[in-house]
Amino acid sequence: MKLTQLSIFIENRRGRLATVADLLAEAEINILATMLADTSDFGILRLIVNNIEKAEEILNANGFTTTRTSVVAIHAPDYAGCMSSILKFINKKHLNIEYMYAMSDPIHGGNALIFRCDDIDNSLSDLVANGFKLLSENEL
Amino acid sequence: MIEDLYLKDYVTHDVLRRLQLIRLREVLINVYKNNSFYKNLFDQARVKPASLRTLDDLQHFPFTTRKDLLSQPPFGLISTPMQEIVQLQTIGHSTNCQNIVGYTTKDLKIWSELICRSMQCAGLTSQDIILNTYGNFPGDYGTNCGDNRLNATIISMANRNIEQQIMAIHNFNITAIFAPPSHFLHLALTAEKMGKSLRTSSLKIGIFGTEPWSDKVRQQIELTAGILSFNIYGLSEIYSPGIAMQCSEHRKHMHIYEDHFYPEIINPDTGQVLPPGEVGELVLTCLTKEAQPLIRYRTGDITRLHCEPCSCGRTLVRMERITQRSDDMIIIRGISLYPEQIKEIIKNEEGFSPLFQLIIPRDRNDIAYDFELHLEVLPESFSDKIRKLEALKNRIWERLLTIYGLSAKIILVEPGTLSNMKNSISPVIDLRNK
Numbered sequence: 001m002k003l004t005q006l007s008i009f010i011e012n013r014r015g016r017l018a019t020v021a022d023l024l025a026e027a028e029i030n031i032l033a034t035m036l037a038d039t040s041d042f043g044i045l046r047l048i049v050n051n052i053e054k055a056e057e058i059l060n061a062n063g064f065t066t067t068r069t070s071v072v073a074i075h076a077p078d079y080a081g082c083m084s085s086i087l088k089f090i091n092k093k094h095l096n097i098e099y100m101y102a103m104s105d106p107i108h109g110g111n112a113l114i115f116r117c118d119d120i121d122n123s124l125s126d127l128v129a130n131g132f133k134l135l136s137e138n139e140l
Numbered sequence: 141m142i143e144d145l146y147l148k149d150y151v152t153h154d155v156l157r158r159l160q161l162i163r164l165r166e167v168l169i170n171v172y173k174n175n176s177f178y179k180n181l182f183d184q185a186r187v188k189p190a191s192l193r194t195l196d197d198l199q200h201f202p203f204t205t206r207k208d209l210l211s212q213p214p215f216g217l218i219s220t221p222m223q224e225i226v227q228l229q230t231i232g233h234s235t236n237c238q239n240i241v242g243y244t245t246k247d248l249k250i251w252s253e254l255i256c257r258s259m260q261c262a263g264l265t266s267q268d269i270i271l272n273t274y275g276n277f278p279g280d281y282g283t284n285c286g287d288n289r290l291n292a293t294i295i296s297m298a299n300r301n302i303e304q305q306i307m308a309i310h311n312f313n314i315t316a317i318f319a320p321p322s323h324f325l326h327l328a329l330t331a332e333k334m335g336k337s338l339r340t341s342s343l344k345i346g347i348f349g350t351e352p353w354s355d356k357v358r359q360q361i362e363l364t365a366g367i368l369s370f371n372i373y374g375l376s377e378i379y380s381p382g383i384a385m386q387c388s389e390h391r392k393h394m395h396i397y398e399d400h401f402y403p404e405i406i407n408p409d410t411g412q413v414l415p416p417g418e419v420g421e422l423v424l425t426c427l428t429k430e431a432q433p434l435i436r437y438r439t440g441d442i443t444r445l446h447c448e449p450c451s452c453g454r455t456l457v458r459m460e461r462i463t464q465r466s467d468d469m470i471i472i473r474g475i476s477l478y479p480e481q482i483k484e485i486i487k488n489e490e491g492f493s494p495l496f497q498l499i500i501p502r503d504r505n506d507i508a509y510d511f512e513l514h515l516e517v518l519p520e521s522f523s524d525k526i527r528k529l530e531a532l533k534n535r536i537w538e539r540l541l542t543i544y545g546l547s548a549k550i551i552l553v554e555p556g557t558l559s560n561m562k563n564s565i566s567p568v569i570d571l572r573n574k
Binding site: 005007009010011016037039041042044046060063064065066067069098116 | 517519522523551553554557
């Protein structure tokens with residue numbers, strides 16, 4: 001089970017992030033998870049939202065460049081060493097993590113770790129078989 | 141020897157005009173006889189070297205343009221047999237648009253003479269020790285002064301870093317410097333930070349050129365380094381630098397070495413020669429160059445000539461410092477660049493819209509790049525991976541460095557940022573003139 005994430009190119013200029021938030025607010029789009037990656041001159045805002053089509057439409061109409069990416073959200077119960085056990089498994093599969101971010105898991109408690117890992121598809125069933133819980137958009 | 145150099149700047153107008161006429165006839169005969177490009181050009185315009193009776197008759201001869209230079213086959217403008225050419229330099233940095241400027245031994249000797257006269261114009265003598273920071277660019281030979289008749293001492297440190305250059309100024313009692321103004325300002329400010337202020341050094345004269353610089357930068361240079369600054373003018377297609385030089389009396393204008401170059405000012409739109417004192421495009425004819433004399437070369441530089449005598453006593457006509465061009469050529473550290481060439485690079489690399497904005501900083505203080513280049517990523521090339529976007533940037537950066545030797549800071553901007561400006565804002569913002 002993979003999630004679709006919306007990534008937005010943001011110039012490193014005052015007010016640009018606020019503009020994105022405003023546009024989404026006006027369109028009544030709920031942000032489920034968010035992560036901002038920054039470099040010296042630009043940033044990439046990564047969002048998981050409740051209505052990606054609508055978010056994409058409103059942002060593109062306002063001149064923002066966006067792209068869709070598949071990510072995986074793994075439930076991480078609240079105990080020391082949980083993240084380590086997830087990463088150990090990913091490492092064993094020789095998967096390369098492009099980036100990762102975390103949010104709290106509102107339904108199951110604990111957290112959700114969101115990964116972009118290009119070659120994870122073949123390992124998804126293995127993850128589940130090894131007791132890891134993959135989260136869907138509805139569960140965020 | 142030095143006496144003889146000195147006198148050339150003070151020759152009377154009568155003698156100078158006679159000399160120019162003799163040399164002009166010779167050079168026209170030379171190119172007509174020995175160069176097929178000029179033969180065709182003159183034939184098409186129905187002029188022959190013999191049609192020149194007075195200096196004013198030159199206006200009936202056709203112009204040579206930079207385009208002509210770059211569109212000719214390699215060596216297409218050389219007017220001497222190859223065995224007489226002792227040095228070649230390339231002009232035009234684009235890969236599909238490049239040509240050669242050739243020099244004979246006599247050409248190089250004259251270039252040295254021009255540099256010596258320019259040093260003299262700035263008040264330098266055989267007592268001076270001069271640091272040359274130019275390198276890897278056409279002016280190398282000239283500023284190193286291969287035939288140094290002034291007997292000044294020259295130390296070349298083009299390949300050394302700024303801190304080494306600062307230490308050399310202090311350690312070796314250097315009294316004068318040749319540098320692009322942006323480089324020197326950076327050097328002077330770095331010296332301040334190192335606690336090695338140039339004001340406490342023996343440096344007193346700076347000869348700057350090969351890129352435009354504003355009066356503001358000039359003031360900042362003089363104040364920071366405690367020196368007098370002089371502007372030298374040149375063209376990589378002829379001699380760069382060494383065509384005209386400011387004197388210590390009138391530091392706004394530059395004396396053109398009229399015994400070697402015949403200047404005209406034209407209306408850039410009509411090509412008509414303008415009367416003295418009017419602003420227009422500078423057109424130069426090489427009077428003494430052997431290997432590659434250019435006839436009525438359109439420099440693209442907008443200026444005005446001053447014929448009235450200069451208080452320094454030099455009889456040579458003066459041109460105003462260049463603040464404007466008739467085309468969109470940009471010169472950075474002696475490297476000339478057209479916005480069209482940037483466009484070409486962007487077009488050849490995937491991922492970007494063809495729109496761009498180039499911003500040249502006012503000075504190089506704390507700035508490690510030559511210019512900022514703002515680019516829009518195409519939506520289809522936008523990646524969620526930062527390293528992919530960085531790789532796109534690096535490819536353009538690398539192309540600019542490889543082809544032009546210029547270091548750009550590539551800045552990705554949101555799509556639409558540059559297209560909205562299309563009609564109102566220029567693709568080039570040169571803060572050096574502001």
